[in-house]
Amino acid sequence: MSARLFRGYHPHTARYGAVLILAMALFALALSWRPAIAPIPVPSPSSFPAEQVARGAVLAKLGDCAVCHTAEGGRPLAGARALATPFGTLYSDNLTPDPDTGIGHWSAAAFRRAMKDGISRSGAHLYPALPYEHFTHVTDADLDAIYAFLMTRRPVHQEAPANKLIPPLGFRPLLAGWKMFFLHKGAVPVDPGRSTEWNRGAYLVEGLGHCGGCHTPRNLAGGEEGARAYHGGVAEGWHAPALDASNPAARAWTPDALYTYLRTGISPDHGAAAGPMGPVVESLASVPESDVRAIATYIASRMAGRDIGSPAPAPLDNEVAAAKRFPEGATLFAGACAGCHGPGAPMMGQGRPSLGLVSNLRDDDPTSAIQAILQGIEPPIGGRGPKMPGFADSLTDGQVAAVIAYARARYTDRPDWSKLEQTVRKARKERAQP
CATH class of the missing domain: 1.10.760 (Cytochrome Bc1 Complex; Chain D, domain 2)
Structure with missing residues (x-):
């Protein structure tokens, strides 16, 4: 080791440094200490x-x-x-x-x-x-x-x-x-310029509902990025979509559409609840209607910026162009998906949205669309609603990437996803954890 590193070194310096580090550690422990609360007899x-x-x-x-x-x-x-x-x-x-x-x-x-x-x-x-x-x-x-x-x-x-x-x-x-x-304590502020329903929704969403816990990005320390609240996040290996004006839906979410989705797990104009949203819908299906409407009203306001009064766009279907660009995906789609999702399929209708309206297929992040293919979709309430089998055991990572690239090109006007096979591989690994 170079002697230059020892220039100015003195044994007392090391001891003083050790004492300082110990003092800092003890100070940190003192700040973190909290007393126990005495146990009580188990209440009747x-x-x-x-x-x-x-x-x-x-x-x-x-x-x-x-x-x-x-x-x-x-x-x-x-x-x-x-x-x-x-x-x-x-x-x-x-x-x-x-x-x-x-x-x-x-x-x-x-x-x-x-x-x-x-x-x-x-x-x-x-x-x-x-x-x-x-x-x-x-x-x-x-x-x-x-x-x-x-x-x-x-x-x-x-x-x-x-x-x-x-x-x-x-x-x-x-x-x-x-x-x-x-950890930022305090009550959810009441906005006097908003309705009682909106304020109730704010209280539930920001508090008990903890919607931002999944739908807000997190930093390296695991804390929510407050400046990007509701801009999309991660939940159990799925991508929780943005609940602000950047939401990728083809048709803007209205309070009524959100209410139907949160209550039943399906919106004919947006898609079906899957992954971690399934249990959320199952819970909200049995709470008072007024609370779900309040949540829908508040979240819809956070997504303001979309013109909900404009005509709803028709679902896209660029079948020929997409097949030319992604022939393997087109073949796989015809064999594995068209029976339910193709034009005239008996599963279409009955409140089931066209793939051209499914928000996950339009998202900037392909994770949830991939997980839906890998894991499938289970109806969250009593077996009612869309059901889709998972293909994790029958399609390779490359095949999943091919079919989802084709579906996005066929049914949306969004740009191609990049590094799809790598993302599929990561999603499959997260599916298997912990």
């Missing part, structure tokens, strides 16, 4: 008013609690569902009132702290897979109602597996620093 379900429990059941649906806190094939709300993130795999917590593995000993205050501050009853920092950056905007009364609902569920004894995160992210005090940048 009868101690909660029936009206509060019923309201909490609706609010838990609006917040999609069971979606993340129910393992595949597991008991509702018992946790242990694997949640894949760019930083590793997290496992959701048990929300049943089991005293050993759930929240049976949690007070309402402990529950509110977890939802608003991301702090467990024990004082440990919680990972933002629990979207407390949105739940922090929810009123205490609504959180207490959700707490009442959860504490009246049947206890399930189920321990979540240990998280599998990239080192050193398993060190929870680091989350205190993350919150300094990305």
Whole structure:
């Protein structure tokens, strides 16, 4: 090693540096420390008013609690569902009132702290897979109602597996620093110039609904990019489309169209719910109609900038030109897709949109269109609605890329996607995680 590196070096310098680093570490730990909240005896379900429990059941649906806190094939709300993130795999917590593995000993205050501050009853920092950056905007009364609902569920004894995160992210005090940048507390502002319905929608979307958690881009630290709110994001290997004026839909979303989509999982002018949106629709199908209309009204306003009064464009079908450009894709489409999606196919009609109107096919990001081909589409509500088989086991990455390139060229006026086969390969890998 060059002696130049040691110029000005003194043994005391190293000791002072070590002391300074230790002091900084202790200061950081002090900032991150939170006290535990004392356990309480498991409350009797009868101690909660029936009206509060019923309201909490609706609010838990609006917040999609069971979606993340129910393992595949597991008991509702018992946790242990694997949640894949760019930083590793997290496992959701048990929300049943089991005293050993759930929240049976949690007070309402402990529950509110977890939802608003991301702090467990024990004082440990919680990972933002629990979207407390949105739940922090929810009123205490609504959180207490959700707490009442959860504490009246049947206890399930189920321990979540240990998280599998990239080192050193398993060190929870680091989350205190993350919150300094990305946890913005406070109520959702009421806009006096807007209707009661719009303000209700804002409260639900920005709070319990945590729509921005999927539909907003995230930075390298996993925080939402506030300056690009609702500009599109990532959800469980799918691309969550933009919910602002850049939304790729051929026909502008109206409040009525959004209401129908959120309530049933299908919009004849836009497409069908797939991937992570399926469980969302399943939840919204059973909440009060007024809440879904409020959500639709607010989201439609965020997509303002599209002229919803202009004539709706007719679906495109550039079959001949597309076949010349993508002959392999045309052949594959004829064999695997045309039986349902071709002109005159018996599956067309009945509220099913033409591929020329499907938003995923028009998006700048092909991920969701690819995942629909790989994974298929399941009707989110009682088997009603469009159903499409997955082709992950029957088509290669190159074949999926060919057929989707052909479909985009045939049914849209959008430019070709680039590096499609590479994107298919990535989507297939994400499908298999965790």
